[in-house]
Amino acid sequence: MKVWLIGAYGIVSTTAMVGAKALERGIVDKTGLVSELPPFKKISEYVPLKFEFGGHDIRPLPTAYDAIMEHWESNRHFDREILDAVGDELKKIKACKGTALNCGEGIRELGRVETLEDEGLTLREIVDRIEKDIKGFADDETVVINVASTEPLPKFSEKYHTTIEGFEEMLDNDVKEYATASMLYAYVALKLGLPYGNFTPSVGSSLPALKQLAEEKGVPHAGNDGKTGETLVKTTLAPMFAYRNLKILGWMSYNILGDYDGKVLSHRENKESKVISKDKVLEKIMGYSPYTITEIEYFPSLVDNKTAFDFIHFQGFLGTKMKFYFIWDGIDAIVAAPLILDIARFLLFAKKKGISGVVKEMAFFFKSPMETDVINTHEQFVMLKDWFEKLAEV
Amino acid sequence: MKVWLIGAYGIVSTTAMVGAKALERGIVDKTGLVSELPPFKKISEYVPLKFEFGGHDIRPLPTAYDAIMEHWESNRHFDREILDAVGDELKKIKACKGTALNCGEGIRELGRVETLEDEGLTLREIVDRIEKDIKGFADDETVVINVASTEPLPKFSEKYHTTIEGFEEMLDNDVKEYATASMLYAYVALKLGLPYGNFTPSVGSSLPALKQLAEEKGVPHAGNDGKTGETLVKTTLAPMFAYRNLKILGWMSYNILGDYDGKVLSHRENKESKVISKDKVLEKIMGYSPYTITEIEYFPSLVDNKTAFDFIHFQGFLGTKMKFYFIWDGIDAIVAAPLILDIARFLLFAKKKGISGVVKEMAFFFKSPMETDVINTHEQFVMLKDWFEKLAEV
Amino acid sequence: MKVWLIGAYGIVSTTAMVGAKALERGIVDKTGLVSELPPFKKISEYVPLKFEFGGHDIRPLPTAYDAIMEHWESNRHFDREILDAVGDELKKIKACKGTALNCGEGIRELGRVETLEDEGLTLREIVDRIEKDIKGFADDETVVINVASTEPLPKFSEKYHTTIEGFEEMLDNDVKEYATASMLYAYVALKLGLPYGNFTPSVGSSLPALKQLAEEKGVPHAGNDGKTGETLVKTTLAPMFAYRNLKILGWMSYNILGDYDGKVLSHRENKESKVISKDKVLEKIMGYSPYTITEIEYFPSLVDNKTAFDFIHFQGFLGTKMKFYFIWDGIDAIVAAPLILDIARFLLFAKKKGISGVVKEMAFFFKSPMETDVINTHEQFVMLKDWFEKLAEV
Amino acid sequence: MKVWLIGAYGIVSTTAMVGAKALERGIVDKTGLVSELPPFKKISEYVPLKFEFGGHDIRPLPTAYDAIMEHWESNRHFDREILDAVGDELKKIKACKGTALNCGEGIRELGRVETLEDEGLTLREIVDRIEKDIKGFADDETVVINVASTEPLPKFSEKYHTTIEGFEEMLDNDVKEYATASMLYAYVALKLGLPYGNFTPSVGSSLPALKQLAEEKGVPHAGNDGKTGETLVKTTLAPMFAYRNLKILGWMSYNILGDYDGKVLSHRENKESKVISKDKVLEKIMGYSPYTITEIEYFPSLVDNKTAFDFIHFQGFLGTKMKFYFIWDGIDAIVAAPLILDIARFLLFAKKKGISGVVKEMAFFFKSPMETDVINTHEQFVMLKDWFEKLAEV
Ligand SMILES: NC(=O)c1ccc[n+]([C@@H]2O[C@H](COP(=O)([O-])OP(=O)(O)OC[C@H]3O[C@@H](n4cnc5c(N)ncnc54)[C@H](O)[C@@H]3O)[C@@H](O)[C@H]2O)c1
Ligand SMILES: NC(=O)c1ccc[n+]([C@@H]2O[C@H](COP(=O)([O-])OP(=O)(O)OC[C@H]3O[C@@H](n4cnc5c(N)ncnc54)[C@H](O)[C@@H]3O)[C@@H](O)[C@H]2O)c1
Ligand SMILES: NC(=O)c1ccc[n+]([C@@H]2O[C@H](COP(=O)([O-])OP(=O)(O)OC[C@H]3O[C@@H](n4cnc5c(N)ncnc54)[C@H](O)[C@@H]3O)[C@@H](O)[C@H]2O)c1
Ligand SMILES: NC(=O)c1ccc[n+]([C@@H]2O[C@H](COP(=O)([O-])OP(=O)(O)OC[C@H]3O[C@@H](n4cnc5c(N)ncnc54)[C@H](O)[C@@H]3O)[C@@H](O)[C@H]2O)c1
Ligand code: NA
Ligand code: NA
Known part of the structure; x- marks a missing residue:
């Protein structure tokens, strides 16, 4: 083709x-x-x-x-x-x-x-x-x-x-x-x-x-x-919290990358569509809107090696808070x-x-x-x- | 009941x-x-x-x-x-x-x-x-x-x-x-x-x-x-690699906990059934047996705060290796x-x-x-x- | 006294x-x-x-x-x-x-x-x-x-x-x-x-x-x-890179906290003095200004449990790039x-x-x-x- | 020369x-x-x-x-x-x-x-x-x-x-x-x-x-x-806990590597001298012997890309426990x-x-x-x- x-x-x-x-x-x-x-x-x-x-x-x-x-x-x-x-x-x-x-x-x-x-x-x-x-x-x-x-x-x-x-x-x-x-x-x-x-x-x-x-x-x-990198992981992992009736108190997603894509996205107006695209997924999976941070920042030395840092704060039985962290160290392209x-x-x-x-x-x-x-x-x-x-x- | x-x-x-x-x-x-x-x-x-x-x-x-x-x-x-x-x-x-x-x-x-x-x-x-x-x-x-x-x-x-x-x-x-x-x-x-x-x-x-x-x-x-903690995450996340045809080169799972459970499991013979139980899951999900490390060790000060460190080394398109890390910081009970x-x-x-x-x-x-x-x-x-x-x- | x-x-x-x-x-x-x-x-x-x-x-x-x-x-x-x-x-x-x-x-x-x-x-x-x-x-x-x-x-x-x-x-x-x-x-x-x-x-x-x-x-x-938390770690760790003549390509510092302090700092003008205070330390230790990201964001569910995510991208012998990550999970007060x-x-x-x-x-x-x-x-x-x-x- | x-x-x-x-x-x-x-x-x-x-x-x-x-x-x-x-x-x-x-x-x-x-x-x-x-x-x-x-x-x-x-x-x-x-x-x-x-x-x-x-x-x-990798970091970082009178409750050091070195060290008797060499450093810095885990395991796909996972559990003022994690992703050679x-x-x-x-x-x-x-x-x-x-x- x-x-x-x-x-x-x-x-x-x-x-x-x-x-x-x-x-x-x-x-x-x-x-x-x-x-x-x-x-x-x-x-x-x-x-x-x-x-x-x-x-x-x-x-x-x-x-x-x-x-x-x-x-x-x-x-x-x-x-x-x-x-x-x-x-x-x-x-x-x-x-x-x-x-x-x-x-x-x-x-x-x-x-x-x-x-x-x-x-x-x-x-x-x-x-x-x-x-x-x-x-x-x-x-x-x-x-x-x-x-x-x-x-x-x-x-x-x-x-x-x-x-x-x-x-x-x-x-x-x-x-x-x-x-x-x-x-x-x-x-x-x-x-x-x-x-x-x-x-x-x-x-x-x-x-x-x-x-x-x-x-x-x-x-x-x-x-x-x-859907690559962090959002792929997020939409795979968030259902686990939903299935187990664990409450997400907050989900931080911090992405860094270099490269042209990173440079272009370092401009506010260009980044806007990206962040919206990444940010609304949790609500659809969980049925409510947890507190979220979704950021993409330019980090030149990584070039296309997109790295994502995620932190999930969640609440379990008896109100107890627990934590989950992940790092995605991928090559975007x-x-x-x-x-x-x-x-x-x-x-x-x-x-x-x-x-x-x-x-x-x-x-x-x-x-x-x-x-x-x-x-x-x-x-x-x-x-x-x-x-x-x-x-x-x- | x-x-x-x-x-x-x-x-x-x-x-x-x-x-x-x-x-x-x-x-x-x-x-x-x-x-x-x-x-x-x-x-x-x-x-x-x-x-x-x-x-x-x-x-x-x-x-x-x-x-x-x-x-x-x-x-x-x-x-x-x-x-x-x-x-x-x-x-x-x-x-x-x-x-x-x-x-x-x-x-x-x-x-x-x-x-x-x-x-x-x-x-x-x-x-x-x-x-x-x-x-x-x-x-x-x-x-x-x-x-x-x-x-x-x-x-x-x-x-x-x-x-x-x-x-x-x-x-x-x-x-x-x-x-x-x-x-x-x-x-x-x-x-x-x-x-x-x-x-x-x-x-x-x-x-x-x-x-x-x-x-x-x-x-x-x-x-x-x-199924709590690390195995829960593993069986939620591994499918993502399978769906995307990403090859798992190795998966390290290192668990530490204190408490009675940790003490009992610190004995080799008691641990054996646990490790087998945790270790065979990947094969069933991926259809092949990646190299794995699955360990549970005693760490007294954590008491029941089971912490798991996982590292997934995977290969994508064109043979390129990438990395994923997660930390589960949960309260087992x-x-x-x-x-x-x-x-x-x-x-x-x-x-x-x-x-x-x-x-x-x-x-x-x-x-x-x-x-x-x-x-x-x-x-x-x-x-x-x-x-x-x-x-x-x- | x-x-x-x-x-x-x-x-x-x-x-x-x-x-x-x-x-x-x-x-x-x-x-x-x-x-x-x-x-x-x-x-x-x-x-x-x-x-x-x-x-x-x-x-x-x-x-x-x-x-x-x-x-x-x-x-x-x-x-x-x-x-x-x-x-x-x-x-x-x-x-x-x-x-x-x-x-x-x-x-x-x-x-x-x-x-x-x-x-x-x-x-x-x-x-x-x-x-x-x-x-x-x-x-x-x-x-x-x-x-x-x-x-x-x-x-x-x-x-x-x-x-x-x-x-x-x-x-x-x-x-x-x-x-x-x-x-x-x-x-x-x-x-x-x-x-x-x-x-x-x-x-x-x-x-x-x-x-x-x-x-x-x-x-x-x-x-x-x-000096608590992330800056304490940074000023302890950065010298190691200096002593070993390892070049810092970039240092990301991402801090999240809830609490009054977090709320007050979520206001741009109040945050400004804080970020300046955190950001200039690397230059003084390394003798040059690596690319840095220094951010503090509000994350309500953590309250005073200040969490910092740091990523250090560094270059060693023969130009090879390597990585170091740390997570500080402290209680600020x-x-x-x-x-x-x-x-x-x-x-x-x-x-x-x-x-x-x-x-x-x-x-x-x-x-x-x-x-x-x-x-x-x-x-x-x-x-x-x-x-x-x-x-x-x- | x-x-x-x-x-x-x-x-x-x-x-x-x-x-x-x-x-x-x-x-x-x-x-x-x-x-x-x-x-x-x-x-x-x-x-x-x-x-x-x-x-x-x-x-x-x-x-x-x-x-x-x-x-x-x-x-x-x-x-x-x-x-x-x-x-x-x-x-x-x-x-x-x-x-x-x-x-x-x-x-x-x-x-x-x-x-x-x-x-x-x-x-x-x-x-x-x-x-x-x-x-x-x-x-x-x-x-x-x-x-x-x-x-x-x-x-x-x-x-x-x-x-x-x-x-x-x-x-x-x-x-x-x-x-x-x-x-x-x-x-x-x-x-x-x-x-x-x-x-x-x-x-x-x-x-x-x-x-x-x-x-x-x-x-x-x-x-x-x-002294490369994890021990280098440990001997740089542990003093921080000592200077601040923070008590180390436990320090986990888990190292994985592939390569010949990893293969040779995967043999118990060859590993022994390495682990002793890595393990006794904390005591000398802190003045007491915290609980430690020090392990080196073989992970073939990493080859010489030695990766270390460290977790430090420490106690501060008023007996409160806190956590520090680091990942060293270096190339040993x-x-x-x-x-x-x-x-x-x-x-x-x-x-x-x-x-x-x-x-x-x-x-x-x-x-x-x-x-x-x-x-x-x-x-x-x-x-x-x-x-x-x-x-x-x-
Ligand atoms: N790489 C990923 O994992 C990933 C994931 C999701 C979405 N995307 C999106 O894919 C796009 C491409 O990513 P990339 O990493 O290849 O970026 P890139 O900067 O390497 O490539 C973009 C290319 O598009 C060209 N270009 C820009 N505007 C154009 C226009 N109006 N008409 C024609 N060409 C134009 C540029 O010259 C450049 O060659 C970006 O929008 C990115 O956000 C990438
Ligand atoms: N906590 C988890 O998330 C989790 C997950 C999976 C499996 N498990 C398993 O559940 C079990 C209990 O875990 P726990 O954290 O409550 O441990 P625990 O040590 O707190 O409790 C075990 C209890 O069983 C009692 N006991 C031991 N042998 C017994 C026997 N033969 N007959 C009757 N009682 C006996 C002990 O006295 C103790 O009170 C363990 O086998 C553990 O591996 C726990
Ligand atoms: N907690 C740490 O590790 C740490 C580290 C470095 C610096 N600091 C700084 O210490 C300060 C206090 O931190 P905190 O966590 O206790 O915050 P906090 O919000 O709990 O306490 C600040 C207190 O100051 C009072 N206050 C505000 N403005 C005042 C004013 N003009 N005059 C008198 N009182 C006033 C507030 O009412 C509040 O009770 C902040 O500036 C923070 O940035 C804290
Ligand atoms: N790479 C590091 O960061 C690092 C740090 C500290 C210590 N070390 C130590 O340095 C040594 C070398 O590490 P490497 O990564 O180069 O390993 P390597 O396996 O690549 O090299 C070892 C070499 O030594 C040779 N060799 C083995 N036994 C020998 C003997 N008895 N006489 C002569 N040659 C012999 C082998 O054939 C091989 O070529 C190891 O002992 C390792 O533990 C390495
Ligand atoms: Na990495
Ligand atoms: Na934690």
Whole structure:
């Protein structure tokens, strides 16, 4: 299959490319790939583990190879041998120039940036260019995934965001104030009938107008915000307290990371969507709102080695207080990259099975799954499995 | 309902008594009680939250009040006000003298001990005395629960342990070598038609002979080894690695505790059953055997404040190694005590619903659940809920 | 000796009172008291371990007993038996009404507050009242210690803050804008010839004008900000990295606490002085400024159980990065209270030995010691010991 | 200078070689080298930062390059570029065949081993061969350092171990039972007038007979057991509790590591000397013996990434218990390797300054420093500095 990556030069994107190519050559195993677990065995009949990549980015690098080399130099997040083996493949991947409309101050941290709006284009022209780029790459088995830097929360407009007509009007009248990059990319993908996955907390396809478009076009989509690291642990662990009727008095989540993602998120407005995405999960699992701290801070020397410190203060029988601490010392891109491949596969599988609209059964992959309150990782896994098995049988 | 506790003077037992009485008076809330969660609401129609206690112990204390006072003085594990409010109730509870047959060297740590075998009784006579004691207390709504100190693994005998006839022969011929205290208590409970729960890793009712007895008598039973602390976390968390196809390279579990339980377990032979019980869970969840370290060590100043240090080394995409650490800083008796009440209630509920033999659906409460490989805490909770709901409907 | 406590109803103050009285009765041992270590044995010849207390506060409680009862109910930070034994002594201690001039928004968290400025007094009148209160209590062996809630950084004035004449002018002209409570208390103490210790990061006696006053009056003083918890560990541990020529790439310090102190510090302006006080220590020890995160956040359920999470990322030979994590799970008032007694004793000892001005050799007790760059806990201890031994010999 | 390494193919040895050569080429900085700190600036006048290496080992590898390649492949403990740059230098270093007399079962873990005793040599012949090997390499500026696998505790003999005459008699009569490899190497070094450092807990030069020899020959020596990782932290941190009169109730130290060192130490007899070396430090710092747990366990996937989990339970004012946890996540060889260079330099410096016998002022580098009770890292650093400065002045 083919995958079009928004943010194609990011560490998650390029690590996914390296992984996909290394898998093809058989030099790495399938560790980390959910879609390769026994319950999903049949997926390879629909979507073999073979990928071609294209995408948009706003950093004007020659190819994905230059991007991965920069990420690798500062992270060394996998063995050099792997990179050497697949380097040539990445040299063939060149991102098209994208849009960074209303992507906030944080974007400045990325260094030199070139965008479509710099060329003075209107919204409609931007959208047309994106469409042209994607059309030049896509076939029937293509999925679009957003892995670009996190945008700020968009300014909401009843008029332009709730119906597809309103959205088109916004494009036609060039009302840039209410448009952000992620919604423009999502719009094009859905319009072209391409399944769309949103690995970021940016708004993407979660706008009512775009959900409507997806339904109308009969396209499956899923998001938001890839569930890796601390939130993955939190949504796995919190149910234990619920099952045992233990009361959470407070839950502190303190995340540090370096890297571009960390730099961009160090800007308040860009961080906002992330923190909201991380913070509301507990309430859904516990049925009440414990006191929480959820913070993400920049810590340059860690680069992509996201480290999370969690402290859970809980109360048991007879009112007695107890404590639980955990430290997650993970490599963000390593946890995230295989999920990009998984999401792409499951979305294409869904399309082939005639599914349209939000695939809420893919909640397992996201921090803020659309249109479902199933946040418990265990329940999400069961839901994914059941959904897959039922569809695969048909 | 009535609960007969083997090890009635232990910290888990006496804390359960305090809790039950404090609940009756409405001075504590229901935190920690699984059976009080919404899905189990109907249980109170069958088994109201009201308990009477009796039991066996081998420490010759005047009453359960003397026992809890000693535990409380060194642990202060709940507010003194609660103890003062229910103290009189505990003064009314006096344990009968029990047996400590083949309970190992660890028992010596308990201080002065008086047992039935000290009186020179034969196996049959011991069993008769236990039966007499329990009969004097039990009614139709009585459950027996083993919360005594952990025994060593018994010496296994094909002849005496696999059939009820063999077991009776062992008793009749006074073959003490193959009998341990926990099986004698379990034998009496089942023979009397009383549901039996085993909160310890001791053999209890898990002997084939006794399973047969339970079936014949139509009695439900469940065990083994209450799932609290680190194993609870492990069986909640390990599935996350499985769902995400992350490979566990090694899992270190290091537990420290003081208290009698810690002292008894500091003896190699007594510890053995505990470690086995804790150690085999990972294999069942992951489908392979990661390298593991599982240790329990004595740390006097912690008393009952069981602390567990876990380190999980895991491998993700592209072979990259990552790390996860957790610290469980819990009060063992506080986590365990409400489960005693829960187990008693679910067992009585099962009996009322005509269930007999091992209630494997109660796996949720145990480290080494009998006759099931469902070790994943989430699956266990779903299993318990489904079982309960189905039965409650009838 | 006598101790006048600014913030007499705080948890540190009242815990110090309980401890002093419990020591007198011999119901607790000397654990936690630095001045009772072998090298300081001779201090009891000058300042026996016997204390009388008075003080100012702004919360209108009947006596220190009411204050400690409130702190104890929410913290249970020592055995109830101790409180019962010394309760009567605390009922005899009643704080005088103090000033909260320019103490910031955070003060509102304290509940009902009554201050001298509420009575409409001028600066000079406030200072006179404070003087009258202290004079009514103090004798030749009295020390004043500031343990009141942390103030915001004061607005600096060249004119009023650098000379004692300027300071007096500020008082006379009632220029309230440049005065904060802590400097007014310190002014009175020094003017009366009473040694003054500042356990808080508030400005206290560190104003040039007041340092001049201390020199002129021949009074010893010391501060600022009691070194407890995380900073104590940091200044003990960081030298290890320095001695071994290991490079600190980043040091994260994340502190959570509940309680009044936590509430007051949750206000930005009040927190500012605290964070500065905590943050500059690393540079002084390492000789360069590593990347640091220093945060204090409110976490209500912990009450006074200050918990600190530190992560040190460091680089060794050949450029290799390594990691160190620590968790401090302390009870703030328990660590702080004995230091109040220690500081009082050492200050009175200094006075008796004719020392005046800043006693920089008492740096061991403070996060931001005045007039010294000795921040390394080890060096501070050696410095205190050498200073004491030399003076004690004379 | 020249350094003769016993255990030349070990990870510490070969990492030290790589580092020394990389320093010469200026491709790494001096991080990790104590002797390059400002207070020791003058050392380069006596011992420039330039090293030549030789040594003994019992693994029959072609050169040190083969050894480092194996270590590097499983550890990747520094950037590959460094290895590539200095590889040729390591190809020139070939270890002579050594002795593994009474080195215990653990040695088997090393794979194929060839020793002098395999050739059927007597003790005297072994010693002669070692002497011949060293003589062929050494000059006036050569130091011998033991970095071989840890031996079991030797069987002690009054007759053969306490005087140099007895020791010679043991050699002459070939009493192999009482000789271990480390003492034979140490004997030769001292006999040849070469300073000797013992980076392991093996007996080495700490035998009374060999101390006598060192005095007689006027040679400086130092040991035992390089202080890295957890013990370094412990001896830095424990003083804090002492200075503050906080009582340590218990200190748990749990170490896990993989690698050859971990494998060898997984054998009880080999581990014994290590645990003793680590365990007695607390008593010396605190003045009493707190309850301690000190364990080292094998954890293969960590390879040389030694991880230590420490828990300190302590008591403060009013008897209140508090907790401190730390995790050391270090790379053993990276912490150790520069110390090899430091020890070599300081020993040669000592020799040039006419020092003979145990250099107890080098305690800073060792877990079990000979002939001193100065265990506090800070005091050790001050002692080293003072000693150096005084000698350097002359
Ligand atoms: N890594 C994880 O575990 C994880 C988990 C959940 C969500 N995410 C999200 O995934 C996204 C990517 O993370 P990353 O670590 O790869 O970050 P990154 O900074 O390495 O990559 C982001 C890439 O997006 C590009 N980009 C930014 N704005 C763009 C735009 N408007 N159009 C096209 N390209 C644009 C950047 O140039 C960069 O190449 C972030 O939003 C992050 O929050 C990551
Ligand atoms: N506390 C937990 O979280 C937890 C979890 C799982 C299992 N368990 C198990 O529960 C049991 C009790 O734990 P505890 O913490 O209450 O221990 P405890 O030592 O406080 O209590 C054990 C009691 O059993 C009594 N006893 C010992 N042998 C006996 C015998 N043969 N017959 C009758 N009484 C006997 C002792 O005198 C003591 O009063 C232990 O086996 C423990 O391993 C406890
Ligand atoms: N507890 C520690 O370990 C520690 C360490 C270093 C510094 N400190 C500092 O010590 C101070 C006291 O801490 P605490 O935990 O006891 O806090 P607390 O809130 O319990 O006590 C502060 C007391 O000061 C009173 N107060 C506030 N403003 C006042 C004023 N202007 N005049 C007189 N009284 C006033 C309050 O009413 C309260 O009774 C804080 O500034 C804190 O930052 C504490
Ligand atoms: N790495 C650290 O931080 C550290 C700290 C303190 C002490 N030490 C000690 O240093 C020693 C070396 O550690 P390492 O990690 O390099 O181990 P390693 O296993 O990598 O190296 C040991 C080397 O010694 C060789 N050897 C074994 N017995 C020998 C003998 N009798 N004669 C000659 N060579 C022999 C082995 O073949 C191997 O090459 C160990 O004793 C270890 O306990 C290491
Ligand atoms: Na780590
Ligand atoms: Na804790």
